[in-house]
Amino acid sequence: MKIYVPCDAAALALGADKVAEAIESQLKNRHIEAQIVRNGSRGMLWLEPLVEVETPQGRVAYGPVPPDSVAGLFEAGFTRGGEHPLRLGLTEEIPFLKKQERLTFARCGITDPLSLADYIAHDGYRGLERALQMEPAAIVEEVANSGLRGRGGAGFPTGIKWRTVLNAAADRKYIVCNADEGDSGTYADRLLMEGDPFVLIEGMTIAGIAVGATRGYIYIRSEYPHAFRTVQKTIAIARDKGYLGPNVAGSGKAFDLEARLGAGAYICGEETALLESLEGRRGQIRPKPPLPAIEGLFGKPTVVNNVISLASVPIILNKGAQFYQDFGMGRSRGTLTIQLAGNIKHGGLVEKAFGLTLREAIYDFGGGTATGRPLRAVQVGGPLGAYFPESLLDTPLDYEAFAAKRGLVGHGGIVVFDDTADMAKQARYAMEFCAIESCGKCTPCRIGSTRGVEVIDRITANQERTRNLQLLDDLCETMVDGSLCALGGLTPYPVLSAVQYFPDDFRKPAPAPQDADASQEISSWR
Amino acid sequence: MSQIQAFDADRALARIQELKHLDGALLPMLHALQDEFGYVDEAAVPLIADTLNISKAEVEGVISFYHDFRRLPPGRHVLRLCRAESCQSMGCDKTIAHVEQRLGVKLGETTPDGAITLRDVFCLGLCAHSPAAMLDGEPHGRVTPQVADMLIESAGRRQ
Numbered sequence: 220m221k222i223y224v225p226c227d228a229a230a231l232a233l234g235a236d237k238v239a240e241a242i243e244s245q246l247k248n249r250h251i252e253a254q255i256v257r258n259g260s261r262g263m264l265w266l267e268p269l270v271e272v273e274t275p276q277g278r279v280a281y282g283p284v285p286p287d288s289v290a291g292l293f294e295a296g297f298t299r300g301g302e303h304p305l306r307l308g309l310t311e312e313i314p315f316l317k318k319q320e321r322l323t324f325a326r327c328g329i330t331d332p333l334s335l336a337d338y339i340a341h342d343g344y345r346g347l348e349r350a351l352q353m354e355p356a357a358i359v360e361e362v363a364n365s366g367l368r369g370r371g372g373a374g375f376p377t378g379i380k381w382r383t384v385l386n387a388a389a390d391r392k393y394i395v396c397n398a399d400e401g402d403s404g405t406y407a408d409r410l411l412m413e414g415d416p417f418v419l420i421e422g423m424t425i426a427g428i429a430v431g432a433t434r435g436y437i438y439i440r441s442e443y444p445h446a447f448r449t450v451q452k453t454i455a456i457a458r459d460k461g462y463l464g465p466n467v468a469g470s471g472k473a474f475d476l477e478a479r480l481g482a483g484a485y486i487c488g489e490e491t492a493l494l495e496s497l498e499g500r501r502g503q504i505r506p507k508p509p510l511p512a513i514e515g516l517f518g519k520p521t522v523v524n525n526v527i528s529l530a531s532v533p534i535i536l537n538k539g540a541q542f543y544q545d546f547g548m549g550r551s552r553g554t555l556t557i558q559l560a561g562n563i564k565h566g567g568l569v570e571k572a573f574g575l576t577l578r579e580a581i582y583d584f585g586g587g588t589a590t591g592r593p594l595r596a597v598q599v600g601g602p603l604g605a606y607f608p609e610s611l612l613d614t615p616l617d618y619e620a621f622a623a624k625r626g627l628v629g630h631g632g633i634v635v636f637d638d639t640a641d642m643a644k645q646a647r648y649a650m651e652f653c654a655i656e657s658c659g660k661c662t663p664c665r666i667g668s669t670r671g672v673e674v675i676d677r678i679t680a681n682q683e684r685t686r687n688l689q690l691l692d693d694l695c696e697t698m699v700d701g702s703l704c705a706l707g708g709l710t711p712y713p714v715l716s717a718v719q720y721f722p723d724d725f726r727k728p729a730p731a732p733q734d735a736d737a738s739q740e741i742s743s744w745r
Numbered sequence: 746m747s748q749i750q751a752f753d754a755d756r757a758l759a760r761i762q763e764l765k766h767l768d769g770a771l772l773p774m775l776h777a778l779q780d781e782f783g784y785v786d787e788a789a790v791p792l793i794a795d796t797l798n799i800s801k802a803e804v805e806g807v808i809s810f811y812h813d814f815r816r817l818p819p820g821r822h823v824l825r826l827c828r829a830e831s832c833q834s835m836g837c838d839k840t841i842a843h844v845e846q847r848l849g850v851k852l853g854e855t856t857p858d859g860a861i862t863l864r865d866v867f868c869l870g871l872c873a874h875s876p877a878a879m880l881d882g883e884p885h886g887r888v889t890p891q892v893a894d895m896l897i898e899s900a901g902r903r904q
């Protein structure tokens with residue numbers, strides 16, 4: 220019999236290690252034979268620690284399980300799936316999970332992340348197997364035909380990027396995985412690296428074989444020490460079993476990997492800053508061109524892709540481009556990994572074909588706000604994404620539909636705020652974050668963001684409000700036009716959307732009767 | 746964090762030498778030094794510069810760019826409180842104010858007895874359990890002021 224207790228950091232954050240210890244000691248005291256498996260998370264994070272028990276009917280879930288409830292679970296016979304107030308029934312039947320379309324996260328939470336045998340038993344390495352029978356150009360075309368677009372934020376077609384690297388002649392090429400996941404409200408990369416790390420390694424290996432790269436790096440932010448350790452262990456196992464190294468899976472082709480730690484700089488999630496950092500320098504943006512695909516890491520042609528982009532490649536190769544392409548809407552093909560965060564009742568990961576509306580994600584999956592208060596604002600796509608009011612909740616999660624509303628799907632993080640949120644404070648924070656994380660290359664970003672904080676402070680203090688709102692608008696326009704990268708270029712979006720949709724928050728504390736409506740002052744946003 | 750050792754130039758050099766075969770070895774070296782000693786000592790800068798054949802100014806520039814690298818030893822425990830948007834939506838400001846008041850220091854500072862260094866962080870990937878925190882590298886979710894008190898007390902017991 221197997222008992223599953225997740226080792227995902229989100230489960231650990233609520234005491235999963237103590238739960239595992241308590242189960243272990245109960246098993247011993249009661250002389251019950253069982254194996255505790257430390258699986259990844261199923262992504263139903265509000266139910267963590269989510270403990271599962273293997274029964275003849277399937278896996279039965281209990282959650283959330285605080286450490287001090289373990290004795291009671293044993294009293295209720297939970298090792299046989301017994302009744303208990305924390306019993307949730309068969310895991311697969313929980314609506315939050317059942318309504319999803321798990322392609323990239325098919326195995327996450329089901330298997331032991333460090334077991335290669337588990338991985339292979341659950342369709343692992345089938346994509347690589349097929350790729351090894353194909354010509355490199357055919358692999359690239361398969362990925363291109365799937366319609367896969369980069370999941371790191373920009374949504375650039377992955378196949379086109381790979382084609383550029385394949386066609387670039389060089390003595391050395393690289394595959395770099397961007398696991399810097401700095402956007403607040405996102406954790407899909409972390410969940411995958413901790414829950415199913417082999418699929419990332421398989422995806423990177425396929426990428427290497429496709430474009431002719433023999434070496435890869437996974438750049439993981441230092442805020443994710445657990446993911447880093449899991450990925451390092453997985454790389455060692457894959458190498459030991461011949462899935463990495465000079466002769467990948469007996470193919471005669473070489474590919475090897477190394478995991479590297481970031482050092483607490485949001486900007487290193489931008490691909491050229493990331494490459495600078497990997498080379499051992501300050502994480503400052505490189506002007507493009509040249510594209511990393513032509514001159515990337517150490518000046519060599521380099522594929523830089525997000526964790527989820529790379530981890531989606533194995534299923535595309537295994538099931539074919541058409542299978543993947545059949546999910547989604549418009550030009551957004553396949554599945555999006557939505558991450559429900561912030562003030563939300565049922566926070567967690569939802570993998571679903573593109574096209575779900577924001578409202579469906581927040582209410583049908585997320586169950587509304589955690590506090591039970593009315594929803595006021597939603598930020599999608601991290602710190603550079605616009606703040607949406609309730610009236611935009613019917614926007615479908617699709618790159619183009621969001622762009623049309625000046626929003627950003629980004630990495631798929633959704634942060635919900637209830638009616639206690641002060642949107643002027645959120646706008647100020649957006650500017651402050653930009654000032655703290657600016658790489659320093661462009662004046663509009665570096666200085667403009669600091670000025671932005673000051674101007675917002677003057678607006679909220681009711682000092683020459685109308686003039687300062689115009690100043691804020693001008694400042695934002697300068698940042699949009701004069702920044703080299705999206706940190707300076709998109710920070711105005713959360714700021715101006717807050718002014719546009721929540722003008723009252725900028726009129727406090729003492730609204731004078733002649734005060735202009737704040738949203739009328741931001742012409743550059745409209 | 747009890748395994749942290751006082752700075753020792755020979756051991757620092759040994760750690761640096763172990764990593765010099767890596768391409769782009771500077772960040773791994775800085776991390777190794779910080780893991781071992783809790784910070785990057787001034788005296789390590791010329792050792793790295795000589796090993797990598799780059800200028801001391803370049804090493805300094807990299808250390809100062811990244812928020813992680815410290816130039817002074819931290820407290821015996823490091824408590825990081827997340828202050829990014831998701832945690833804001835669940836009241837991290839309240840937790841932060843409470844902890845600052847209780848410890849009598851601000852984010853970025855160390856208590857006078859050297860027990861706790863308080864630091865902010867922009868997202869720990871625990872946004873479904875905001876507000877989030879990390880104590881000596883271990884994650885914690887739903888960190889209300891009461892939970893923060895428990896964390897501080899548990900750190901006190903461990904010394």
Ligand SMILES: Cc1cc2nc3c(=O)[nH]c(=O)nc-3n(C[C@H](O)[C@H](O)[C@H](O)COP(=O)(O)O)c2cc1C
Binds near residue numbers: 488489525
């Ligand atoms: C300020 C900034 C931060 C970024 N952070 C990340 C990140 O944390 N993770 C990521 O995958 N991409 C991030 N990106 C996007 C990358 O520059 C790049 O587009 C991406 O890694 C390409 O991979 P993809 O095509 O698979 O998405 C960021 C971009 C900017 C401008």
Ligand code: SF4
Binds near residue numbers: 656660664704705
């Ligand atoms: S916009 Fe900001 S972060 Fe981006 S390159 Fe310019 S200074 Fe650096």
Ligand code: FES
Binds near residue numbers: 702
């Ligand atoms: S480098 Fe000066 S404004 Fe961009």
Ligand code: FES
Binds near residue numbers: 871
């Ligand atoms: S914003 Fe605090 S953990 Fe993500």
